[in-house]
Amino acid sequence: MHYINTLQDGDDISDIYYCKMKKSAQSKYGKTYYSLVLQDKTGTIDAKVWTLNNSIEHFEAEDYIFIEGRGQSFNDTLQISVTKARKAREGEYDVKDYMPCTDLSVDSMYEELLGLIDSVVEKHLNKLLLSFFAEDPAFAEKFKTHSAAKTIHHGFIGGLLQHTLAVAKMCDFMAQTYSIINRDLLITAAICHDIGKLDEISEFPKNDYTDDGNLMGHIVIGAMMVRDKMKEQEDFPDQLGKELLHCILSHHGELEYGSPKKPALIEAAALNLADNADARLETFAEALDKSQGKTEWLGYNRMLDANIRKTLI
Secondary structure (H helix, E strand, O other), rough: OOHHHHOOOOHHHHHHEEEEEEEEEOOOOOOOEEEEEEEEOOOEEEEEEEOOOOEOOOOOOOOOEEEEEEEEEEEEEEEEEEEEEEEEOOOOOOEEEEEOOOOOOOEEEEEEEEHHHHOOOOOHHHHHHHHHHHHOOOHHHHHHHOOOOOOOOOOEOOOHHHHHHHHHHHHHHHHHHHHOOOHHHHHHHHHOOOOOOOHHOOOOOOEEEEEHHHHOOHHHHHHHHHHHHHHHHHOOOHHHHHHHHHHHOOOOOOHHHHOOOOOOHHHHHHHHHHHHHHHHHHHHHHHHHHHOOOOOOEEEOOOOOEEEEOOOO
């Protein structure tokens, strides 16, 4: 497959891409053309269908389309001039080629997550985790393939699982280092802290904020999901439930970052630190990966609030 990040000016293209956006427009001469945004797992590219004729069959945005065309540089930006297009047929493409996806093994990560769940000794917390991750196949399948964000970090298939596992492992280290931490509470909170993203963000290919996401956000949604599971256990300790919900509700650390509460427990503080650490490091790693090995300074990164570059050694 001719991936978008390898396209160059003058390349002849004959391949299938995901049509992320399609709109009709008119040139200054009154001629109708299509403006497209095409996508594969390496990125997106603008494309234009300048001539509408029998070679351009019907397709819509969010279709996978076979195109023929050529890469062209316009105002120092590469785009594709499309001369032929049709809707792709089932079996002609693999969705994983078109959506960003984790480089790690989803099955291996999930097995490691289940291992952490098994290590939670407190019976109510263990039962709560198992009810989500081991006894609900639909939840488990969705969790394995969901992203953790629209654009900021871990915004790819398997991103939510990868982020959750990393945060839980950091929290495990903190619990081993600081004996005052309630490990079972912290591990449970870490594994559950972002489950609200399953309802906050739609699945690929859209990977966009849902109505629930815009109205409530994943922190509140996740706390509600956990509270509902706790209610299914008639003897779930009231104090333990409050502390678990507090960890989830405060995991962004600051009110201006969306947390309804600031961390008031050491477990909540540890979760916030681990969540922020993984988010920032993944943001850094993704920025360096997009630079394709460049060693010069990459310029100011808004999310990291710094001019960044790759280590020279």
